[in-house]
Amino acid sequence: MFVPTQLFWYKFLFMTELIVAEALFVFRFKRRNLFALRCAGAVVFCYLVALFFPAHTYGALYSSCMFTTFFVVVLVALKFCFREPLINILFSGMAGYTTQHIAYELYELLVTASGIGMSGFYGEEVQGLFSEPVSIVFYIGSYLLCYWISLGFFALKIRKNEDLELTNYVLLLLLAMVIMFDIVLSLFLTYHAQQNNDSIFVIAICIYNIVCCYLILIIQFEFFVRRKLEKELILSNQLRIKEKEQYTIAKENVELINEKCHDLKHQIRAIGENMVIGEAALKKISDVITIYDSNVKTGNETLDIILTEKSLLCNKKDVKLSCIVDGKRLDFMAEDDIFSLFGNLIDNAIEAVVNLEEDKRSIGIIVKMVGTFLSVNIHNYFANEVSFVDGLPVTTKRDRNFHGFGMRSVRRICDKYDGDLVIRTEGGVFNVNILFQLGGTQDEV
Numbered sequence: 345m346f347v348p349t350q351l352f353w354y355k356f357l358f359m360t361e362l363i364v365a366e367a368l369f370v371f372r373f374k375r376r377n378l379f380a381l382r383c384a385g386a387v388v389f390c391y392l393v394a395l396f397f398p399a400h401t402y403g404a405l406y407s408s409c410m411f412t413t414f415f416v417v418v419l420v421a422l423k424f425c426f427r428e429p430l431i432n433i434l435f436s437g438m439a440g441y442t443t444q445h446i447a448y449e450l451y452e453l454l455v456t457a458s459g460i461g462m463s464g465f466y467g468e469e470v471q472g473l474f475s476e477p478v479s480i481v482f483y484i485g486s487y488l489l490c491y492w493i494s495l496g497f498f499a500l501k502i503r504k505n506e507d508l509e510l511t512n513y514v515l516l517l518l519l520a521m522v523i524m525f526d527i528v529l530s531l532f533l534t535y536h537a538q539q540n541n542d543s544i545f546v547i548a549i550c551i552y553n554i555v556c557c558y559l560i561l562i563i564q565f566e567f568f569v570r571r572k573l574e575k576e577l578i579l580s581n582q583l584r585i586k587e588k589e590q591y592t593i594a595k596e597n598v599e600l601i602n603e604k605c606h607d608l609k610h611q612i613r614a615i616g617e618n619m620v621i622g623e624a625a626l627k628k629i630s631d632v633i634t635i636y637d638s639n640v641k642t643g644n645e646t647l648d649i650i651l652t653e654k655s656l657l658c659n660k661k662d663v664k665l666s667c668i669v670d671g672k673r674l675d676f677m678a679e680d681d682i683f684s685l686f687g688n689l690i691d692n693a694i695e696a697v698v699n700l701e702e703d704k705r706s707i708g709i710i711v712k713m714v715g716t717f718l719s720v721n722i723h724n725y726f727a728n729e730v731s732f733v734d735g736l737p738v739t740t741k742r743d744r745n746f747h748g749f750g751m752r753s754v755r756r757i758c759d760k761y762d763g764d765l766v767i768r769t770e771g772g773v774f775n776v777n778i779l780f781q782l783g784g785t786q787d788e789v
Contacts, residue, residue, distance in 0.1 A: 351399045351407065352399040355394040355395075355397065355399055355410070355414075356391065356394050356395075358394075358411065358414065358444075359390055359391060359394045359414055359418075361444045361447070361448070361487065362414060362415065362418055362440065362441065362444050363387065363390060363418060364491065365440040365441065365443045365444040365447075365491065365494070366418055366422060366436065366437060366440035366441075367440075368440060368443065368491060368494055368495050368499045369436035369437075369439045369440050369494075369498075369499045369502065370422055370426055370428075370433075370436050370440075372502055372503060373426040373427075373428050373432070373436070373502075374426060374427040374428060375425065375426060375427065376424075376425060376426060376427050379425060382424055382425045383425050385424075386421035386422075386424050386425050387421070389417070389421060390414075390417055390418060390421055393413070393414065393417045394414065397410055397413065397414075404528075404531040404532040404536075405532075407531055408528040408531050408532075411531075412528075415437065415441050418437065418440075419433055419434065419437045422436070422437060434520070435564070435568070436502070438520055438564065439494070439498060439499070439561060439564060439565075442557045442560055442561055442564075443490060443491060443494040443561070445530075445553070445557055446490045446494075446553075446554055446557045446558065447486050447487040447489075447490035447491065448486075449530070449550045449553045449554050449557070450486040450489070450490055450550070450554060451482055451483050451486035451487070452546065452550050453546075453547060453550035453551065453554070454482040454485075454486060455479055455482055456543050456546045456547055456550070457543075457547055458478070458482070460476045460478065460479055494561070498561055498565050501565060501568065501569065502568075530549060530553050533545075533549050642667070642669040642670070642671030642672075642711075643669075643670065643671035643672035644671030644672060644674045644675065644682070646674075646679045646682045646683055647669065647671045647674060647682055647686060648671065649683075650682070650683055650686050650687055650690070651665075651667055651669070651686075651709075654687075654690045654691075654694070657694065658694065658707070661694065661698050661705075662702070662705060663694060663697055663698060663705045663706065663707060664705060664706040664707070665690075665706075665707050665709070666706065666707070666708050666709070667708075667709045667710075668709070668710045668711070668712065669709060669710070669711040669712075670711055670712050670713065671711065673711065673712075673713060673718050673782065674711070674718075676761070676780075676782070677757075677761060681757045681760065681761075684753055684754075684757060685753075685754055685757045685758075686709075688750035688751065688753055688754050689722045689754060689776055690707065690709070690722070691750065692750060692751070693707045693722060693723075693724040693774070694707065696724055696725070696726045696727075696774060697724050697725055697726070699727070700725055700726075700727055704725040705725075706724065706725070707722070707723070707724045708721075708722070708723045708724070709721070709722050710722075713782070714779075716781060716782060717779045717780065717781055717782065718779070718780040718782050719777070719778070719779055720776075720777070720778040720779075720780070721775065721776065721777050721778075722775075722776045723773055723774065723775045723776070724773070724774055725772055725773060725774070726769070726772065726773070726774045727772075730769050730774065732767070735755075735765070735766075735767065736751045736752065736755065736767065737751060737767060751767075754776075758778055761780055762780070762781060763778050763779060763780045763781075764778065764779045765777075765778050766778075
């Protein structure tokens with residue numbers, strides 16, 4: 345007659361713990377079509393594997409193989425439900441397994457240290473599992489606490505529909521080996537301690553496992569964050585190269601436009617003097633050309649080119665651009681930094697006002713000395729609510745992988761020249777304020 349053992353019942357409990365732990369790390373992944381049906385089928389599949397996997401043999405090696413099999417089955421189920429590369433599934437799967445193992449070790453630590461006895465999850469008879477009411481409290485508390493910590497400190501770092509961009513299979517394989525060795529070794533040592541009724545040894549092993557598993561999670565997600573920063577740095581550098589190319593092209597275009605417009609105005613005036621053309625018609629033609637002959641003079645050649653180019657763009661979009669700029673004070677900055685700083689800020693301002701009513705389609709730029717500080721202020725109206733993260737506005741564009749670098753580039757330039765960047769919204773006006781310390785330090789920058 346078949347008599348269910350403690351391990352037989354724990355198969356289903358373990359599968360539940362593992363599924364919940366994995367869900368913490370994959371709930372933001374890209375889902376496949378018919379996700380609800382796929383998810384239900386995957387859960388049923390996992391429990392069927394747990395049901396039919398034999399659990400009659402008592403031993404650490406056998407239990408390790410069983411738990412490893414369950415882990416692989418859950419990975420297959422995740423791949424069936426989510427449209428993600430296998431390496432992303434493996435990354436999140438390892439994090440989920442590690443979280444489940446930490447929670448189990450904490451529960452066993454509490455049960456053993458409290459004197460209730462060892463957890464008995466792997467025993468041959470149905471005893472020890474929640475043998476005391478307080479053990480149920482320990483179990484629920486341990487899993488809620490550990491899962492909450494993993495969710496808050498690790499899982500939420502994975503953003504919705506974000507490509508993890510993981511390519512270092514060697515490191516992931518190393519992490520997988522560490523996890524497997526840690527869990528397998530833990531089982532052997534736990535069995536040994538339970539057979540010898542050595543509670544002190546069990547407590548020491550539990551503490552060791554908890555610390556090791558959290559270190560594994562930290563290393564794993566540190567690698568993930570590092571990959572994200574590397575990707576952002578590559579994109580930022582690419583944008584800087586593009587900005588330098590745009591600056592060169594803009595400089596040539598503005599010079600050519602001004603030269604041609606200057607010649608054309610003289611030609612039109614000559615035509616007006618020698619032929620019969622109405623004064624009003626002549627003035628209208630001259631005004632149209634003057635729109636393009638909008639060379640801005642601030643005292644800084646680079647800034648002149650930027651403002652000239654942006655004034656053409658603003659004129660085209662029916663946006664008023666007003667400037668009060670002492671450009672000579674910007675000589676301490678490199679040309680590409682000036683182009684990037686003001687180019688990004690003005691582009692953002694144009695994007696914010698271009699769809700507003702006519703009386704609010706205006707942008708103001710003020711660059712002046714205030715004591716020993718150079719003050720840069722760019723202000724404009726805005727319509728939608730602005731959210732801030734770490735002092736910078738969050739892009740409202742859907743593809744955040746390729747947007748949002750403009751303001752980070754602005755901050756980087758401010759940091760490079762020891763400037764203070766403050767962005768505020770008040771009364772429907774978006775204000776960017778930057779202060780550079782120049783008094784007595786300009787030659788040092």
